[in-house]
Amino acid sequence: MSGDDLNPAAVPQPVEDRQGDGRWMSQHTRFMQECKDGEPEVLFVGDSMVQLMKQYEIWKEMFSPLHALNFGLAGDTTCNVLWRLQNGELENIRPKVVVLWVGTNNHDHTAEQVAGGIVAIAQLLTNRLPKAKIVVLGLLPRGEQPNPLREKNAAVNRLLRSWLPRLGQTLFLDVSNEFIHSDGTISSQDMFDYLHLTPAGYNTLAKPLSDLLLQILEETPEERRASLV
């Protein structure tokens, strides 16, 4: 496995406010506040693929009922997610499951580095939440036609498949194959810009993910709580 101190994708880094409206920090601050207010059983963390999920009906139907928090932030790389988790977004919460979906925005990094970054985040999560299961989602293919980013994301997924089992407590869910048609294209019905999912696209992912989460939540014994829910 790649050494973390040599892997730029495993170096925590906040996002600079280049545009001038401080939105990244505002969202991070809000997530920290949500850690104080909520007692989530499931925590979703990652980039826009996670963030957008919360805007569609599917979130209310399938994931809110599981007492889920959504800490997705559009544009985030593994470095940014690592920084957020080390700087407040895991305070005061004890979710039973963390769903991690990040890596497609790591444009400056190789597949090995990206996979190493994802593993570093999974490692952090298991250290901070020893009783939690970590569900890592595979990077989806992108672009209408075959292209180098599809190959890169597929390579990341292959590496994750072989590296994650060493961590224990970690599961890998990859629905990539569902999105590529026999002619190699991705449909705008699934990804409106050949990257971000439509509601129909999310349905493809949500069913297996929801089944997996329910299975994990049913297996995990209820912890005694001091206060009544």
Place this chain on the structure above:
Amino acid sequence: MSAEASNPAATPTPCEDSQGDGRWMSQHVRFVSECKEREPDVVFVGDSLVQLMHQFGIWRQLFSPLHCLNFGIGGDATQHVLWRLSNGELDNISPKVVVLWVGTNNHGHTAEQIAGGIMEIVQLIHNKLPNAHTLVLGVLPRGRVPNPLRERNAEVNKLVQDALSSLSHASFFNVDPGFVLSDGSISHQDMYDYLHLTAHGYQAVCEPLHAQIKSLLEKPAEN
């Protein structure tokens, strides 16, 4: 208005494929095909605020029945929209209304340049579709608290509203229902990342917009 050569916001510019998957061009090509296949009465054109509208239930509820096409691309600034409309996205169609919503992504440009870019698009649409009315939507405030981009966007709206007031083929429409609260903040219930609208935010924008478009469609054709 300002000479196009000296205004980068008013110079047609395609988006470079910096990531490597050609998504911007794929979307543009798809829109050009839609122009050959469909006969829309209304075309929406702009950035992610247009594009995401298409993903929410409100689109099917309010706009599909009006025979609308959605040519929004996330990240687009005025110069990108100008390029797309100059390169096929207004061909083979004769919509009665074009809804234009762009400007918030013009980072590094001044309010005057952005307004100039918007007016350049309005002129292009009029040249290509002399019978269409262009409805220019005001650029929304952004950021959780007051910041320079809010001031820039407000200035753009002021300049554009002034410039449009003398035209009969285009008009300004303010779709901000009051997203900025009394304490100066914008709520994440309206804009989940203080820029992009939630379903709730789109509801507040789309209902008045729908009414405005319907009234334009019901008017006799412009000269």
